[in-house]
Amino acid sequence: MRVIVIGAxxxxxxxxxxxxxxxxxxxxxxxxxxxxxxxxxxxxxxxFYAAAGPFDALVSAAGDGRFGRLESLTDEDFAFSLSSKLMGQVNLVRAGLARVRDGGSFTLTSGLLARYPVVGSAALTLVNAGLEGFARVAALEAPRGVRVNVVSPTWVRETLLAMGRDGSGGLPAATVARAYVESVEGTRTGEVLDVRDFR
Ligand SMILES: NC(=O)c1ccc[n+]([C@@H]2O[C@H](COP(=O)([O-])OP(=O)(O)OC[C@H]3O[C@@H](n4cnc5c(N)ncnc54)[C@H](OP(=O)(O)O)[C@@H]3O)[C@@H](O)[C@H]2O)c1
Known part of the structure; x- marks a missing residue:
C-alpha cells in the first residue's frame, strides 16, 4: 500500500x-x-494532495489543542484548537475522500480526554470527542469501500519523558503505533481504537 503519514x-x-x-x-x-x-x-x-499523488491510506498524527481551565481559555484558544486538531483532520478527510484509492482508509488521532476529561481539558475534550463523532459519520458516508477510524492515544511514554515526567504511566510509542497499523491494514471502520487495547 502507499500510505501517507501526516505528522510523520x-x-x-x-x-x-x-x-x-x-x-x-x-x-x-x-x-x-x-x-x-x-x-x-x-x-x-x-x-499537498495534488503533489502527493494516489494513495491507499492516510494516517494523521498531527494537530494541536490548548489546555486551560474554562475561566482562562480564550476565544483564540478555542479557535486554535478547533482549527488545528479538529478541522485540520476533518479537512484531510473531506479533501481526501475523492482522491483515496478504492478500499482505502483514513486514520485520525483523538485522545483519551474525549472520554476521560480532566480539569483544564475543555478545549481538547471538545476536539477529541468531535473527531470521534465525525469519524463515525464519515465512515457511514465514505464511498467505494473507503474506511475511516480514529486512534485514541493515552499518554505516550516518550512524551512524558520529554516533559521531564515519570514515563512509567505512559505507553511506548511503538505500542501506540500498533493501533494505527490495525486501522490501516485491518477491516475496521467507524471505530475508535483505544491504544490500551494494543498492549
Ligand atoms: N503524545 C501523547 O502523549 C499524546 C496523547 C494523546 C493524544 N495525542 C495526540 O496525538 C497527536 C500527535 O501527538 P505527538 O505527541 O506525536 O505530537 P508531536 O510529537 O508534537 O508531533 C506533531 C507532528 O505533527 C506535525 N504538525 C504539527 N502541526 C501541524 C500542522 N498544522 N500541519 C501539519 N503537520 C503538523 C509536526 O511536524 P511540524 O511541526 O514540522 O509540522 C509533527 O510531525 C496529537 O494530535 C496529540 O494531541 C498525543
Missing amino acids: TGIIGRAVVAALAERHEVVSAHRQGDLPVDITSKESIER
Whole structure:
C-alpha cells in the first residue's frame, strides 16, 4: 500500500512510520520537508494532495489543542484548537475522500480526554470527542469501500519523558503505533481504537 503519514516527524508519527515502512510505501509529511502541508489551511491540504499523488491510506498524527481551565481559555484558544486538531483532520478527510484509492482508509488521532476529561481539558475534550463523532459519520458516508477510524492515544511514554515526567504511566510509542497499523491494514471502520487495547 502507499500510505501517507501526516505528522510523520512527531513522537507518534515517527513510530507509525517505522511500523508501516516494514510492509508499505510510506509518504512522510509535516509542515516542512519535500511535501509540506499545514492542516490548518484548506489550500495547503489541496496543494499537498495534488503533489502527493494516489494513495491507499492516510494516517494523521498531527494537530494541536490548548489546555486551560474554562475561566482562562480564550476565544483564540478555542479557535486554535478547533482549527488545528479538529478541522485540520476533518479537512484531510473531506479533501481526501475523492482522491483515496478504492478500499482505502483514513486514520485520525483523538485522545483519551474525549472520554476521560480532566480539569483544564475543555478545549481538547471538545476536539477529541468531535473527531470521534465525525469519524463515525464519515465512515457511514465514505464511498467505494473507503474506511475511516480514529486512534485514541493515552499518554505516550516518550512524551512524558520529554516533559521531564515519570514515563512509567505512559505507553511506548511503538505500542501506540500498533493501533494505527490495525486501522490501516485491518477491516475496521467507524471505530475508535483505544491504544490500551494494543498492549
Ligand atoms: N503524545 C501523547 O502523549 C499524546 C496523547 C494523546 C493524544 N495525542 C495526540 O496525538 C497527536 C500527535 O501527538 P505527538 O505527541 O506525536 O505530537 P508531536 O510529537 O508534537 O508531533 C506533531 C507532528 O505533527 C506535525 N504538525 C504539527 N502541526 C501541524 C500542522 N498544522 N500541519 C501539519 N503537520 C503538523 C509536526 O511536524 P511540524 O511541526 O514540522 O509540522 C509533527 O510531525 C496529537 O494530535 C496529540 O494531541 C498525543
